[in-house]
Amino acid sequence: MKAIVCVKQVPDTSGKVAVKENGQLDRASMATITNPDDLAALEAALKLKDATGCEVDVVSMGPATAEGMLRECIARGADKGFLISGREFAGSDTFATSQIIAAGINYIGVEEDDVIFCGRQAIDGDTAQVGPQIAEKLNLPQVSYAAEIEKDGNALVIKRLLEDGFMKIKVQTPCLVTCVKELNEPRYMNVAGIFGCFEKPIEIIDFPKVENDPLIEADTIGLKGSPTNVFKSFTPPQKGAGQMLNGDDVAAQMAGILAKKHLI
Secondary structure, eight states, rough: EEEEEEOEEOTTTTOOOBBBSSSSSSSGGSEEOOOOHHHHHHHHHHHHHEEEEEEEEEEEEEEEGGGGHHHHHHHOOOOEEEEEGGGTTTOHHHHHHHHHHHHHHHHHHOOTTTTTEEEETTTTOOOOOOHHHHHHHHTOOOEEEEEEEEETEEEEEEEEEEEEEEEEEEEEEEEEEOOOOOOOOOOOOOOHHHGGGGGGGGEEEOOHHHHHTTTTTTSSTTTTSOOOOOOOOOOOOOOOOOOOOOOOOOOEEEEEHHHHHTTO
8 A cells, every 4th residue: 555645845925925926826936835735645645654654755857956755755754755756747737747647647546445635735836736636647546625534444534624514535555645734734754754855766767658548648747738828827815903992982982983984
């Protein structure tokens, strides 16, 4: 059994968001972090490893600099890293990205009892599309918005969050699960893990390694294979400071403020 975790290196949006003249994010000038929801997915895989002794592989699509993020994932407890990287993949939207990652997972190999973990969504796009699209392209059952995960033989029992509650779903492996960050508390790297992460392999999956996969075609990857594009990225304006109302006549105060603004 193995757990495959999809992780993404994203801009640190807690700082200043740099935007190019064409409206796209200037990723090269921004600090990067591991996507928070993906850390929850990694922790879910590591908990499965703690319980079953399974192998944990982390896979990411991105530039060469993403190798450092994969090393951090290994320092947390993962066993192998795979970086899908190549000029042919540049400019991919969620559709093309999921095609490429699915082909990369095919290259790694999915066995009967394997589980693929993804974060619910990435903070730079907030689409929540790539994980489910990967499942569709690999023809695997999927459960999204996982808030609890339990192993039950060759199946997983998952508590799936809904807007007004939750549902429990039992799904057979192999399957794909997307995780919300509330699922768990990601573990920290330890000293042994930090030193040991440089001794474990990270394999580069470039275009020649996946070009014969049925999912990979010139018109389904990269900028050419992306049916959508980002029109503009921007930092939303900050809200002004709120006004606190105190006393026994708060309702009257509120009514007076709303009347002055001609809202009532």
